[in-house]
Amino acid sequence: MKLRSVKYLTGEGIKNIWANRLMSIASVGVLVACMVLIGLAILISLNVNKAMGTLEQQNVIMAYFNDLNSVLYGNASDSYVPETSSDATSSDEDADESSSSNKSSSNKSSSNKSSSGKSSSDSDEVKKPTDIPDDAYLIHNEKEALALCKKLEKLDNVLSVEYISSEKGLESIKEGLLDGKDQYFTFLDGEYGNPLSGAAKITLKDMGKFKETLKAIQNVKGVDSVQSQSDLADTINAIKNGIGIAGVWIIAILLIISLVIVSNTIRVTMYNRKLEISIMKAVGATNSFIRLPFVIEGIAIGVISAAVSMGILYFCYRVAIEAIREALGMMEIIGFSSVALPIFGVFIAIGALSGIVGSVIMISKYLKKEGSEFTAI
Amino acid sequence: MSKTYKTGTHALNDVNIRINPGEFVFVVGASGAGKSTFMKLIVREEKANTGSLIVNGFDLMKIKNKEVPHLRRTMGIVFQDFRLIPTMSVFDNVAFAMHVVGADRRRIRRDVSAVLSMVGLGNKARSMPSQLSGGEQQRVGLARALVNRPTLIIADEPTGNVDPNLSYEIVSKLTEINKQGTTVLMVTHDHNLVRDFQHRVIMLEEGRIVADNAAGGGNI
Ligand SMILES: Nc1ncnc2c1ncn2[C@@H]1O[C@H](COP(=O)(O)OP(=O)(O)OP(=O)(O)O)[C@@H](O)[C@H]1O
Ligand SMILES: [Mg+2]
Numbered sequence: 001m002k003l004r005s006v007k008y009l010t011g012e013g014i015k016n017i018w019a020n021r022l023m024s025i026a027s028v029g030v031l032v033a034c035m036v037l038i039g040l041a042i043l044i045s046l047n048v049n050k051a052m053g054t055l056e057q058q059n060v061i062m063a064y065f066n067d068l069n070s071v072l073y074g075n076a077s078d079s080y081v082p083e084t085s086s087d088a089t090s091s092d093e094d095a096d097e098s099s100s101s102n103k104s105s106s107n108k109s110s111s112n113k114s115s116s117g118k119s120s121s122d123s124d125e126v127k128k129p130t131d132i133p134d135d136a137y138l139i140h141n142e143k144e145a146l147a148l149c150k151k152l153e154k155l156d157n158v159l160s161v162e163y164i165s166s167e168k169g170l171e172s173i174k175e176g177l178l179d180g181k182d183q184y185f186t187f188l189d190g191e192y193g194n195p196l197s198g199a200a201k202i203t204l205k206d207m208g209k210f211k212e213t214l215k216a217i218q219n220v221k222g223v224d225s226v227q228s229q230s231d232l233a234d235t236i237n238a239i240k241n242g243i244g245i246a247g248v249w250i251i252a253i254l255l256i257i258s259l260v261i262v263s264n265t266i267r268v269t270m271y272n273r274k275l276e277i278s279i280m281k282a283v284g285a286t287n288s289f290i291r292l293p294f295v296i297e298g299i300a301i302g303v304i305s306a307a308v309s310m311g312i313l314y315f316c317y318r319v320a321i322e323a324i325r326e327a328l329g330m331m332e333i334i335g336f337s338s339v340a341l342p343i344f345g346v347f348i349a350i351g352a353l354s355g356i357v358g359s360v361i362m363i364s365k366y367l368k369k370e371g372s373e374f375t376a377i
Numbered sequence: 378m379s380k381t382y383k384t385g386t387h388a389l390n391d392v393n394i395r396i397n398p399g400e401f402v403f404v405v406g407a408s409g410a411g412k413s414t415f416m417k418l419i420v421r422e423e424k425a426n427t428g429s430l431i432v433n434g435f436d437l438m439k440i441k442n443k444e445v446p447h448l449r450r451t452m453g454i455v456f457q458d459f460r461l462i463p464t465m466s467v468f469d470n471v472a473f474a475m476h477v478v479g480a481d482r483r484r485i486r487r488d489v490s491a492v493l494s495m496v497g498l499g500n501k502a503r504s505m506p507s508q509l510s511g512g513e514q515q516r517v518g519l520a521r522a523l524v525n526r527p528t529l530i531i532a533d534e535p536t537g538n539v540d541p542n543l544s545y546e547i548v549s550k551l552t553e554i555n556k557q558g559t560t561v562l563m564v565t566h567d568h569n570l571v572r573d574f575q576h577r578v579i580m581l582e583e584g585r586i587v588a589d590n591a592a593g594g595g596n597i
Contacts, residue, residue: 002479019464276473279460282420283525284449285477370422 001288009289013296020269027265028305031354034254034261035309035347036316041250042343043317045243046334052236054332059232061202062164063217065148066224067139069166069197139222145198148222152200155220157213162201169196197224207233207240258350262301263358266294270366277366287367294359302351309347310340378428380414380584388414390584391428396562398528401555403571404564406581412564415581416533419562420454421445433529450478453522455532459514461506461521467493468502471521478525492520496550512543519550523559530554532563536570548574 017024139145146163153161164172200223204213210233218226270277280290317336324333380389388411396402404412417423419432421440430437433451440448461470468489475485493499496516506514515535522530530551536544548563548570555561565571571578580588 004481005476005479008476275460276462279462279473279521280477281446282449282454282456282460283474283477283521284446286443286446289477370417 001286001292005289006292009292010296013293014300016269016273016293016297017300020265020272023265023268024301027261027301028308030261031258031301031305031351032309032312034258035305035350036312038251038254038346038350039309039313039343040316041247042346043313043334043339045247046339048243049240050332050334052240055232055236056204056207059207059229059236061204061214061217062227063152063200063202063220063223064225064227065139065145065198065200066222067145067166067197069195139198142198144222148220149200152202152217152220152223155213155216157205157209158217159203159205164199164201166196166198169199207236210234210237255350255354258354259358262298262354263362265301266298266355266359266362269297270294270362274366278369281370290367291360291363294363295356298355298359299352300355302353302355303348304351306344306347306351310344313343314340378418378425378430380411380418380423380425382414388584389418389425392581392584392586393428394579394586394589396560398560399555399558401552401561401574401576402563403574403576403578404562404581405566405571405578410581411584412581413533414584416531416562416564420452420531421448450525451527452529452531453525453527455515455518455522455530455535457534457537459506459511459518459538461514461517463506465506466502467498467504467506467509467517470506470517471524474521474524488524489520492524493517495523496520510543511539512546515539515543515547516550519547523554527559529560529562532561534564534566536565536567541567541569544570545573552576 139148142163142165145165149161149163152158202217204210210228214226214228217223277290314336321333378389378392379387381387392411392415404415406412414423418425418430418437421432421437425438428438432448435444435448435451437448462473465473471489471492472485475488480488490499490502493502496519498513498516498520501509501513506517509517515538519535522532532551535551536547539547544567551561551563552574575592577592578588578590579586580590
């Protein structure tokens, strides 16, 4: 098609909107309503997802190591210390006898290490001293603990692993729970020593695979017990899925409404223009020539609606943010400007798509008609 | 060729005719004889069921839908009911036919003015169709059919809606155009026109050609 034809037809399409202005305004109104609702649905789901993300970050798995403390203070499940059970009982006795401090217990563990190192395999120690052998059930020192952390990091779906030594664990408990009342808990530093096991703080990539990952972590040798809030993970997953499904449905339904509205407007224009269409056909206009003004009309309605919707959405979002801040206090909310462009893109796509599809569906009905059939419509 | 509508009406039966370039042909016959059907087959508004039909070099039995616009650009169609767009001026109504075929503005201005003066409406270019008489409106229709310089004019009862004096005007114009080489095919019920303008006459009756008088005249 020639450029001047396209220009001419674009003008005709815009004229159609004006000639049919009441209908055009009505359909822009409905389209705007649909788009604003779609925009709000997107913004709400983005914000909920973000909130869920923050919650997820806090939903960590604590994997406690099967180290000396866990043996001493009875955390260890028997099956995890089969090979070193004799060592464990002996060290248990040692601990009872000498009422060991932190230092002595670490001494103990280092002596334990040398014995278990011998018992497991010499070649392993020669090759990679920092590595722990696969069958090492007991973690003796920080080196081994860090090696175990490395091992955990390599598991599927694990995002990060942070090593929490028993000392660090104690610190955080004191900070978090005791809040300056540590004079009551001096015994922890004193004769009985720090009872905590070393641990790894693990965050996951995908909360959907929470249960599987938990199991995998549990099965790693050297891990004694695992602590997590799996119900929280379940809730987060349920909310995310729910929001996703609801969002898809809302958008699908509103898209269909938009399509119907635009097609109907185009249908009315076409009805008003049936005389012109019949003449165009009679003087030899191609189908694409006849179609173009209507497609342009549809697209223009869509784009105008998209622009108006953006303004309204911005206003609505600001009001909503104010209200939420008032009700719930400060909250992390996604800024409008950071998502404005993609949302505008979605609006333009919705508008243009319903314009194109609506006009093509409608015009195909008319293009089949010939001469006198138009006057019979 | 033959045409049977979906309703089962045999509108045309074994019509066999040749119309040469440059001819002026009146198509006459009683109501329901199949005159309009004959014209519709030529402009490809309807398809013939059997036989063959060749118009301006296009084989209408084989033509693709995409080629139909090109067929129609070789002909100008005049309607009984004028079919002028009421919201457009006389000038724009004629120019519309040129926009459709992608003509540029300068040519449109030049050719529309020329064709309007030719049909005697040079001074009415800015009028709206509703401000014109029936005869004038049909001359606008004629100008629109002519503006793209077709080789064939198809007119189904172009004088059906104008008063008898004005009918003469219109057929005179068509005759003038015919003299310049354009083939004209016109359906009419008006015996006076057929008698007074000496052109070839084809008479249809119940879908068949019952007379084909190359000399024309009033003996029908
Ligand atoms: N679209 C159609 N569908 C079914 N039958 C039709 C159609 N158009 C015409 N007919 C029938 O075909 C026959 C011929 O009709 P046509 O319109 O060709 O007659 P005509 O000679 O033009 O008549 P008139 O002088 O009244 O205009 C008639 O019996 C008519 O009822
Ligand atoms: Mg007829």
